[in-house]
Amino acid sequence: MDAEAAVDAVRATIERIQADIDDSELKSPRDGRVQYRVAQPGEVLPAGGTVLNLVDLGDVYMTFFLPTEAAGRVTLGTEVHLVLDAAPQYVAPANATFVADVAQSTPKTVETADERQKLMFRVKARIPPELLQKYIQDVKTGLPGMAYIRLDPETEWPDGLQVNVPL
Secondary structure, three states: OHHHHHHHHHHHHHHHHHHHHHHHOOOOOOOOEEEEEOOOOOOOOOOOOOOEEEEOOOOOEEEEEEEHHHHOOOOOOOEEEEEEOOOOOOOEEEEEEEEOOOOOOOOOOOOOHHHHHOOEEEEEEEOOHHHHHHOOOOOOOOOOEEEEEOOOOOOOOOHHHOOOOOO
16 A cells, blocks of 8 residues: 555656646747847746747738828738848838828927928838748848838839749
8 A cells, every 4th residue: 555655656746747847848829030038048937937039920021101191092901012121132022011090200289281291100011921931031020121112003013113022
């Protein structure tokens, strides 16, 4: 009887240790790339403490700003072409996925028409997920570039702004 109790106690200890090991494993809620390590090995963190800064490569976009008149003509899904400073020979496709509902600058209490034209609205253009997956090893975040938006869908893109990234 004592031997069986000892075996059960050892099994319970093994299960507890395995649970501790399982709880110590880091799991990301999504695919991404580690940007930098916040905590060092051996550091004790509180529950929910930050260990790594992870960049979500499933949602890559460029933020740019448009004046009032142009921002008012942008609809979600509007075609955008992106040219990154790091790869100016390529034009990548994107679509407008966000237009701010308020201007980025605080207007004065009394505005003139000229002052209203100076207001700038933030716009986000998202790169298609299937294109991101194809070039996932080359994707870098935070790169500067230019966003070109086609406000009139009937207007053709100029030759220098035709998408040339193989889809």
